[in-house]
Amino acid sequence: DGGITQSPKYLFRKEGQNVTLSCEQNLNHDAMYWYRQDPGQGLRLIYYSQIVNDFQKGDIAEGYSVSREKKESFPLTVTSAQKNPTAFYLCASIANRGPNYGYTFGSGTRLTVV
Amino acid sequence: ILNVEQSPQSLHVQEGDSTNFTCSFPSSNFYALHWYRWETAKSPEALFVMTLNGDEKKKGRISATLNTKEGYSYLYIKGSQPEDSATYLCALYTGTASKLTFGTGTRLQVTL
Numbered sequence: 001d002g003g004i005t006q007s008p009k010y011l012f013r014k015e016g017q018n019v020t021l022s023c024e025q026n027l028n029h030d031a032m033y034w035y036r037q038d039p040g041q042g043l044r045l046i047y048y049s050q051i052v053n054d055f056q057k058g059d060i061a062e063g064y065s066v067s068r069e070k071k072e073s074f075p076l077t078v079t080s081a082q083k084n085p086t087a088f089y090l091c092a093s094i095a096n097r098g099p100n101y102g103y104t105f106g107s108g109t110r111l112t113v114v
Numbered sequence: 115i116l117n118v119e120q121s122p123q124s125l126h127v128q129e130g131d132s133t134n135f136t137c138s139f140p141s142s143n144f145y146a147l148h149w150y151r152w153e154t155a156k157s158p159e160a161l162f163v164m165t166l167n168g169d170e171k172k173k174g175r176i177s178a179t180l181n182t183k184e185g186y187s188y189l190y191i192k193g194s195q196p197e198d199s200a201t202y203l204c205a206l207y208t209g210t211a212s213k214l215t216f217g218t219g220t221r222l223q224v225t226l
Contacts, residue, residue, distance in 0.1 A: 004157070031212050040116065042216035043203070050211055058213075079149065090158070099146035099207045102160025 002027045004023035006091050006106035012114050013078070013085065015088045021076045022107045029104070030095060032074035036060065037088040037108075046089075049074055078111060118138055118143040118206050120217035129196050131214055134190045135220040137204030141185035146207035148214060149178055150188055153200040161189075161202075 004025045013019045022045065031050045037044040049068040056060030063082025068074055074093075078085045088110050091092040119138045127133050139147065146165045150159040162171045167182040175192045191198055194220045205214035 032211070035216075040218065042218045043214075043217075045204075045213060048211060048213060056211065094212050099165055099209065099212075100163050102148055102150070102163050103158075105150075105157040105159075107155075107157045 004091055004093055004106035006089075006109050008109060009107070011109055011111045013111060015094070016080045018077055019080045019111065021078065021089055021091075021111070022027055023074045023076065023090075024072055025074075025091075025093045026072060027093060027104060028071070028095070029046060029093035030071070032068070033069055033092045033103070034058070034064075034066065034074070034076045035090045035091065035092065043090060046076065050076055053098055087111060116208065116215040117205055118204060118217040120202075120204055120220050122220060123218065124221040125223070127153050128197060129224055129226050131194050131224075132190065132192045133194055133222065134188050135202060135222075137187045137189070137217055138207045139185050139187075139204075140210070141182060143209070144182045144185075144206075145209040146181060147187050148205040148207060149187070150203040150205065151200045152203060152219070157220070158203060163207075189220075196223070196224050196226060198222060199224045 007022045033048045034046040047066040050054035065077045090108045091106040117194040131183050152156040162178045164180040169180040176189045180187045201219040203219045205216045
């Protein structure tokens with residue numbers, strides 16, 4: 001079945017370390033997105049990519065980096081510059097076909113800084 | 115940053131009750147509104163994508179309406195069941211790079 005796979009499900013990071021969250025899709029979708037969820041807040045956009053080798057900052061990109069070397073993959077690196085990295089991270093994708101199509105989401109990664 | 119608001123924040127109903135929640139959004143430059151259901155430990159799942167003022171969509175016991183002139187959408191659940199327990203998210207499609215701006219969600223709990 002087609003879908004989005006995020007790994008790992010849980011991740012613990014020491015302060016000062018960089019960590020990379022994986023997001024892989026086999027839906028042949030063009031666009032991919034990273035969102036962050038914090039308690040009491042809506043999902044907030046970190047980075048997005050509409051095509052391979054191109055990506056754009058979202059609303060809260062500081063302290064994060066991404067790459068899009070393959071259509072299927074959009075990894076997110078949480079760097080030591082991210083001041084409050086503990087959160088739930090969701091990856092999503094969509095075929096670029098206009099507003100009538102919903103996102104497909106992964107099941108998320110919960111990152112905790114210890 | 116667009117402001118998408120959902121109310122109530124949480125809701126607790128008995129099995130068989132019907133319920134509804136609201137999503138409010140800026141009415142200018144409207145493209146589309148999405149509704150998602152997010153069950154615990156699962157991925158959010160698309161319920162409806164609504165684009166036209168006055169639109170009404172239905173999936174089983176769940177339906178949604180859209181008023182783009184006044185900037186709101188209602189989600190209705192008829193005869194709630196325990197399996198309807200989830201967080202319901204609405205999101206405004208901004209028309210730029212297929213980006214969505216999400217509300218904070220309504221958490222529904224249905225008990226026997």
